Amino acid sequence: MNFSLIGAGRLGKSLAFSLLHDDLGELRDLCNTTLASAHTATKRLGAGRPISSLTKLKxxxxxxxxxxxxxxxxxxxxxxxxxxxxxxxxxxxCSGVLSSAVLNPLTQLGCHTASLHPFKAFSLNQLDPNAFQGCYCALEGAPNAINTLSPLFKQLGAVLITIEPEKKAVYHAAAVIASNYLVTMAAISTKLLVEAGIDAAVAKRMIHQIMQSNLNNIEQAITPESALTGPIARGDTHTIKRHIKALNEASIRQLYATAALATLPLTQLEAAQQQEMRKLLRACQEINVTGP
Ligand SMILES: NC(=O)c1ccc[n+]([C@@H]2O[C@H](COP(=O)([O-])OP(=O)(O)OC[C@H]3O[C@@H](n4cnc5c(N)ncnc54)[C@H](OP(=O)(O)O)[C@@H]3O)[C@@H](O)[C@H]2O)c1
Structure with a gap:
């Protein structure tokens, strides 16, 4: 079996690398807008013909x-x-949000079309032969395409799940919240530690450590909710007030209040306690809309 790729970016290179490493296909063309990037990628992969025009695809x-x-x-x-x-x-x-329907013009010409989205963040320059080992991949599309792709991805060690095409947007929103916004939280909380006088490199390690301990707790807990600790879970309104006062940037205060409001229903707090905290957090959101 042979394959070609359009797009020599994070995912394209990783995918080609894994398929080649496991002898699951021969790379023909690697088409990329910037030809130099296609050249660099084929050199790194040790296979493929670099091209920059779709019309040159064989x-x-x-x-x-x-x-x-x-x-x-x-x-x-x-x-x-x-x-x-x-x-x-x-x-x-490999889009998470688009279904295979975006390829309909090709389906009409007799191609077998599908979307396959790996539920994973691929980094810029690391090529890992085991990148798909244990990686959940959401697959949907034409039966012929699924029959070709399923055995390939099983050999790569991926865990295939099926997804309804019309559910892809909500599915992908979940991926973005868990993946991208985790990075947002890491960046903002590192910045706050630096503001508290901690060295930036140490702050980065501290945030990674506390996030990792929560990831471990989530892994072991029956539900994510049961891994929750901290002032919201304890109903500690005084601490929340101090945090809000200490946060100088309006956008960070707003994020704090919004995340706290979303956390409240996950707690075991009594309704009256939740209501008191909700009032405080909503007031904080209001101030941010008009205030500094
Ligand atoms: N990265 C991830 O972690 C990840 C995970 C799951 C799914 N995906 C999906 O994988 C796809 C690619 O994402 P990515 O993160 O790998 O993107 P990326 O790193 O930005 O790479 C995209 C590549 O496509 C090339 N390109 C753009 N337009 C092109 C065109 N018209 N013809 C040929 N080449 C073109 C770019 O070339 P230039 O640099 O020359 O512009 C670039 O090399 C997306 O559908 C994304 O949703 C990504």
Missing amino acids: DTDILWITVPDEHIAAIANTLAEQHILKPGTVVVH
Whole structure:
């Protein structure tokens, strides 16, 4: 089996590296807007022909579209309008939010289309042969595409789950909250530790450590809620008031209040206690809308 890729970014390179490492296909073309990046990627992978134009793509069994989501539809349209692919080609994109329907122009020409989204954050320059080991991947699309992709990903060690195409947006919102916003929380809380006088490198390690301990607790707990600790879980209004007073930046105060409001229903606090805290936090949100 051979495959080609459009998009030599974080996911594209990782995917190609894993498939090549496990001898699950031969890389034909690696198409990327910036030709130099395609060259660098093929050198790093030790395989593939670097190209920068879709019209240069040669026949392939599987075509991976690993470009940013907003470019997928235009690429599918160009491939279809110019009859670049032969019928029977499996065409897959990796967007979390878009379904395989965005590839419909190619389906109409006899290609087998799918979306396969790895529920994982791939870093910029690390190529890990085990990147897909134990990685949940949400797959949906045409039966022929699923039948081709399932055995490949099982061999990579991935855990495949099916997803309804119309549920992809809510599915992907979950991924973004857990993945991207964890990074947001890490950045903001590191900044606050620095504001408290702690060295930046130490602050980064401290935040990583406390996040890791919570991740471990979540892993061991039956539900995420039961891993909750801290002043909201304890109903400690005095501490919350002190935090709000200490937070100088309006946007951080707003984030704190919004996250605290979302945390309240996860606690075992009595209704009256929850109500008192809700009032305090809502007032804090109000101040932020008009205040500094
Ligand atoms: N990164 C992740 O952790 C992750 C996880 C799951 C799913 N995904 C999905 O994977 C896809 C790619 O994401 P990514 O993070 O790998 O993106 P990325 O690192 O930004 O890489 C995108 C690559 O696509 C190239 N590109 C953009 N438009 C193109 C076009 N029209 N033709 C050819 N090449 C084009 C870019 O080239 P230039 O640099 O020359 O512009 C770049 O090399 C997205 O659908 C994303 O949702 C990503």
